[in-house]
Amino acid sequence: MTKSSLRERFERLGRIRGVDPIRSGSRAVVSLGLAGGLDRTKSVEAVIALRRRGAPTLKAKRVVEAAMEGNANVLELPIVEDRQALAGDLRRSGFLLSVVAPRDVDVRALRERLGLTQEQFALRFGLELDAVRNWEYGRREPDAAAKCYLTIIENAPRAVQDALAVPVV
Numbered sequence: 002m003t004k005s006s007l008r009e010r011f012e013r014l015g016r017i018r019g020v021d022p023i024r025s026g027s028r029a030v031v032s033l034g035l036a037g038g039l040d041r042t043k044s045v046e047a048v049i050a051l052r053r054r055g056a057p058t059l060k061a062k063r064v065v066e067a068a069m070e071g072n073a074n075v076l077e078l079p080i081v082e083d084r085q086a087l088a089g090d091l092r093r094s095g096f097l098l099s100v101v102a103p104r105d106v107d108v109r110a111l112r113e114r115l116g117l118t119q120e121q122f123a124l125r126f127g128l129e130l131d132a133v134r135n136w137e138y139g140r141r142e143p144d145a146a147a148k149c150y151l152t153i154i155e156n157a158p159r160a161v162q163d164a165l166a167v168p169v170v
Contacts, residue, residue: 020052026082030101031076032090033068040096042069050090055079068096075101102150108136109156126154127165 044065051061056078067074079088081087088098112122112133119137123130135141143151154161 020049022055023053023080026054026080029074029078029081029084029087031081031087032099032101033064034097034099035068035071036092036095038109039069044094044111045068047091047094047096048078049095050087051076052076053059053090054081054087065096086158104152106143106148106151106155107134108151109150110142112137115158125162125165126150 022045027070034048044062047065048058048061051064056064056076064074064076078087084098084100112119115122117125119133120130122128123133128155132141132143132147136143
């Protein structure tokens with residue numbers, strides 16, 4: 002196919018609306034869900050909102066489609082100027098925004114709330130005792146994976162304990 006025939010094909014498609022990118026912001030990992038029924042969604046507008054924040058078009062499209070099908074989805078956006086602005090853009094398109102981010106957990110407060118010693122806490126949840134001590138005394142900070150795990154422990158300690166327990170028969 003020659004260059005001119007390709008250009009002609011694009012011209013037949015009509016004018017492609019430009020996407021005005023966001024110039025500054027911080028990285029965010031997000032997930033989408035439906036705000037209502039499928040009849041209220043504006044998938045193209047949602048894709049454009051994600052494109053403006055630096056998402057590749059195909060990835061943005063796939064995340065929007067997955068949300069519309071009720072499937073799990075997650076996308077890294079390189080430039081989010083304001084989470085509320087992004088949430089508003091997506092809400093107007095019929096989607097809900099969730100930010101997926103490891104958060105800080107006060108390990109000592111969590112352990113004390115569960116009524117465990119440092120050693121019991123480490124043993125119960127498969128953690129290194131030295132790591133628990135270092136986190137509590139502020140010598141080290143948990144990495145992203147440990148923060149996620151600690152967040153799960155904080156929200157559902159019994160479920161984590163049950164999931165780790167292997168019955169012996």
